[in-house]
Amino acid sequence: MAGMHFLVGISTENYVILAADKATFAYGAILADSENDKEYRLGKKLTMMCIGEEGDVAQFGDWTKRNLQLYSVRNASAHHFVRRSIAEGLRSQDHYTVDVLIGGYDDKEEKAFLGSVDYLANGLAQQPYLFRGFCGRFCYAIMDHEYKKDMSETEGLALMNKCIGEAKRRFVANIPGYKVVIIDKNGYRKLNDVLF
Amino acid sequence: MSIMSYTGGTVVAMAGDECVCIASDLRIGEQMTTIATDQKKVHKVTDKVYVGLAGFQSDARTVLEKIMFRKNLYELRENRRIKPQVLSEMISNLAYQHRFGSYFTEPLVAGLDDTNKPYICCMDTIGCVSAPRDFVAVGTGQEYLLGVCENFWRENMKPDELFEATAQSILSCLERDAASGWGAVVYTITKDKVNISTIKARMD
DSSP states (O other): OOOSOOEEEEEOSSEEEEEEEOOEEETTTEEEESOOOOEEEEETTEEEEEEESHHHHHHHHHHHHHHHHHHTOOHHHHHHHHHHHHHHHHTSSSOOOEEEEEEEEETTTTEEEEEEEOTTOOEEOSOSEEEESTTHHHHHHHHHHHOOTTOOHHHHHHHHHHHHHHHHHHOSSOOOEEEEEEEETTEEEEOOOEEO | OOGGGSSOOEEEEEEOSSEEEEEEEOOEEETTEEEESOOOOEEEEETTEEEEEEEOHHHHHHHHHHHHHHHHHHHHHHOSOOOHHHHHHHHHHHHHHTSSSOOSEEEEEEEEOTTOOEEEEEEOTTOOEEOOSSEEEEETTHHHHHHHHHHHOOTTOOHHHHHHHHHHHHHHHHHHOTTSOSOEEEEEEESSOEEEEEEOOOOO
């Protein structure tokens, strides 16, 4: 299910960059809000970005955030928890139509983590780059070509800007801006929004 | 669009003389877009028993977690390692419990039992077990594999020959099947060790 929204995740051994668009769309043609925060913090160095059905995103994001903050789980366990939650609801009345990206930094293993779970509970963990939403299709090939596993944070951000730039050029909807965060061994940092 | 070919993937297993070989491709996609190129579909259950799960990867992961849960309970209660025949019965029951509303995954079991006799079997989505003595294949490349395995398989192959046969078969399958690819991982299970090889195929 490719949505109108766009989530970007880029990681190396040392950091993970996550970006989410700030738009809320309604009735197929209206930009209802350009300050929508799609992020849900799951821990000190763990965060999740969600897109999908609006109500489901809010419910699922909030519920997951409260549960995982309570238990202070590690990155791979959080990914597993999210995947299981969606999988168990998949064949029931209250299933969640949400696509998520999870990014974090594990202090013990000294490694960054990037994973995704889609609305059908297909989970992918420990990937170098992941995208959610239709715009992702423009960006996989860019990353295949330009990604280097030892690139610095500046280079990683430049690549992220390239992907977002491509989405701006080629995607039919106008996305007004993106929220960008980075997590590394120094902690979680919210960077300046990318605005158009 | 079929749910069984949404994420793509193929698994094959062959039996030899006191050894089995199980192999899978490494691609996961969303229909025509490849999302990841390092996801194997073969998993270790015990030292001598491996399970492969092709089909829809979300359900494959869920079924794998249930298999590991039931295997752990079995080992706690019985205080011994599970045999491949017993594991396949267990998975078959698990699948049939969801007869109406099944998991969209076709499991494949390959291993050596206590006497080091090889055992391979595959199942459909509702747990119908078929355990031939030569080879089994599941996934999007199943039909391609059955043809090429027929050609490569012989009686009582030694581990090296078995590895060659399995590797060549899955390579041929990846050439043709669009939904599988990006290399293959081959596990050769013998009574003393397990050899894991990752082979490069056409990377697409």
